[in-house]
Amino acid sequence: MLKKLWKSKGTRVWFFVSVPVILLFAIIFIISSAVPVIYNVFNMVMPGGGPRAIYQEGIDPIYTTEYENKAEVHEAARAVNEEICEEGFVLLKNKDSALPLYTPATEGDKAASAAPKISVFGKNSVNLAYGGSGSGGTDTTSGGFVDLYAALEDAGYDVNPTLKSFYEDDGASGAKRKGNSKDLDSGDTVILTTAETPQSKYTQAVKDSYADYNDMALIVITRIGGEGFDMPRLMTRTDGDGKVTDVEGARAGKDDHFLQLDQNESDMVKAVCDAGFDRVVVVLNTGQAIETGFLEETSGYVELKGYDIDPAKIDAAIWMGFPGETGTRALGSILNGNVNPSGKLADTYSVDFKADPTWLNFGDNRITARGEGSNHVPGGDEYVFDPDEVASHDIPGVYYYFVDYEESIYYGYRYYETRGAGNEEWYNDNVVYPFGHGLSYTDFTWTADFGSLKDATIDGKTKYTVTVTVHNDGDVAGKDVVQLY
Structure with a gap:
C-alpha cells in the first residue's frame, strides 16, 4: 500500500513540502517554550532584571576592578593574605x-x-x-x-x-x-x-x-x-x-x-x-x-x-x-x-x-565487601548499603567507608565544654588551650549588657540584642574578638 502511495507524484510532492514545514513549526515551538525558562535562569543569576553583557561599550560593567592586570591582582592578594x-x-x-x-x-x-x-x-x-x-x-x-x-x-x-x-x-x-x-x-x-x-x-x-x-x-x-x-x-x-x-x-x-x-x-x-x-x-x-x-x-x-x-x-x-x-x-x-x-x-x-572519645572511631574506616573466605559483609555496615546486594558482587578489594559518630555532636570543643561544665578540675586536666583562646600584648575589659536576654528562655524565634563594650586597658593598640556563647 505504502509503495503504491509513494509512486504517486502527488504523494511525493506533499511529503517533501509538508515535512519541512512540520519540522519548522516543531523547532519554533521548542524554542518559544525554552526562551522563558532560559530568561528566568538569567534573571536569577544576573543582576539588573535580565541578561546583559558583562562588558559593553557605554554600559556600566557588572564586574568592576581596581586593577589593570593580573600582576596587580596577585600583589593585592598577597597583601590581603x-x-x-x-x-x-x-x-x-x-x-x-x-x-x-x-x-x-x-x-x-x-x-x-x-x-x-x-x-x-x-x-x-x-x-x-x-x-x-x-x-x-x-x-x-x-x-x-x-x-x-x-x-x-x-x-x-x-x-x-x-x-x-x-x-x-x-x-x-x-x-x-x-x-x-x-x-x-x-x-x-x-x-x-x-x-x-x-x-x-x-x-x-x-x-x-x-x-x-x-x-x-x-x-x-x-x-x-x-x-x-x-x-x-x-x-x-x-x-x-x-x-x-x-x-x-x-x-x-x-x-x-x-x-x-x-x-x-x-x-x-x-x-x-x-x-x-x-x-x-x-x-x-x-x-x-x-x-x-x-x-x-x-x-x-x-x-x-x-x-x-x-x-x-x-x-x-x-x-x-x-x-x-x-x-x-x-x-x-x-x-x-x-x-x-x-x-x-x-x-x-x-x-x-x-583520651578523646573520637579516637576509637577515627582512622582507616574501610570495610571490605569480602569477608574471610566468602563474599559477606562484616557486621556494622548495614547502614551504608544492602548486604545482599554487595554479596552478589565478587569483587575483591572493593571498600566501603563508614564512620559511626557515636559521640553525636559532642566532639571537639563541644565535648570538652559540655563535659567540663561544673567540673573545672576535669576540664583543667584535659584541656591545654580552649576554643577561642588567644593572647594579646595588651589587656581588655569587657562590659556586657544582656538586655532582654538576661534570664530569658531562648525559643529560637525571638531576637535578642547584647551590647558589649570593649576597653583597651593597656598602652598598646590592639584588637579583640568578642565571643558570645
Whole structure:
C-alpha cells in the first residue's frame, strides 16, 4: 500500500513540502517554550532584571576592578593574605611578656637601636608548610613565597647564618621531609615523618654559634595536613612482608602518633631550652591541632607522655598555621611588635588526643565487601548499603567507608565544654588551650549588657540584642574578638 502511495507524484510532492514545514513549526515551538525558562535562569543569576553583557561599550560593567592586570591582582592578594595572618596567628603563651622583642624595624618610639641576634631552630624552618592539600594545596615551586628567614630579617632581626646553613645542607642535617601537604590527595602512598634533625648531627661549630645569637631562640615545629589524608595514629610502618618498624624519629617503645612531638623534636626543644637563650619561642607551623601540653607547666603532659622537657623554660608560643605566600611577614611583625596579635583558636587543644572519645572511631574506616573466605559483609555496615546486594558482587578489594559518630555532636570543643561544665578540675586536666583562646600584648575589659536576654528562655524565634563594650586597658593598640556563647 505504502509503495503504491509513494509512486504517486502527488504523494511525493506533499511529503517533501509538508515535512519541512512540520519540522519548522516543531523547532519554533521548542524554542518559544525554552526562551522563558532560559530568561528566568538569567534573571536569577544576573543582576539588573535580565541578561546583559558583562562588558559593553557605554554600559556600566557588572564586574568592576581596581586593577589593570593580573600582576596587580596577585600583589593585592598577597597583601590581603598578610593581613589575614596578622589577625589570624594566635599567641598561645607569653610568659613575663617575653614578646614582643623590639628591633630597629619596630615602628614608633619603642624601636631598638640594634638588631636582636636570634637563632632559628628546626629542619623545617627552611622547608615550611605553606598550605594544605586539595583545594587548599600550594605549589611552592612557582615562586613568590617569602621564606621565614627573609621575613625575620625584614622585621629587623639578625639571624644566625651558621644554623641556617646547617639546615639547608641536607648532607649535614639530614634529608628534608619527603611529603608536602599537596601530596596528600595524590592517591600515592605517603609516609609522614617530621624529618627533624637528630641532635647527634649538630656539630660543635653549630652549637658554638648559639652564643653570638642568643637574644631569642625560635623553634619551628611543622606538620603537613589537608583533605584526602588522615594523619597517622601510629609512628610505625609495615613493609611488604608484614614487618613493622618505627618511622624515622619515632620515640622507641612509645605508642605515639603523628600529631605529637617525635624524639628528634623533643630532644631539640630540650637542647634549646638548656642552651641559655634569653627567651625561647615555639612556632607551630601546622594546619591542624597538635598536642601542645609540652608548652604549659600545669598541663601534666610531659609527665603523662614521658617527655624530658621543662615547659617553664619555654617563654612564648605562636600558632601560625599555614601562612601562604606572605604570612611569614606577619610573624615577623608580631615578633617585633608592629602587629599586636588578635587571633583566636578555632578548636580545643586537648592534653591527650587518645583520651578523646573520637579516637576509637577515627582512622582507616574501610570495610571490605569480602569477608574471610566468602563474599559477606562484616557486621556494622548495614547502614551504608544492602548486604545482599554487595554479596552478589565478587569483587575483591572493593571498600566501603563508614564512620559511626557515636559521640553525636559532642566532639571537639563541644565535648570538652559540655563535659567540663561544673567540673573545672576535669576540664583543667584535659584541656591545654580552649576554643577561642588567644593572647594579646595588651589587656581588655569587657562590659556586657544582656538586655532582654538576661534570664530569658531562648525559643529560637525571638531576637535578642547584647551590647558589649570593649576597653583597651593597656598602652598598646590592639584588637579583640568578642565571643558570645
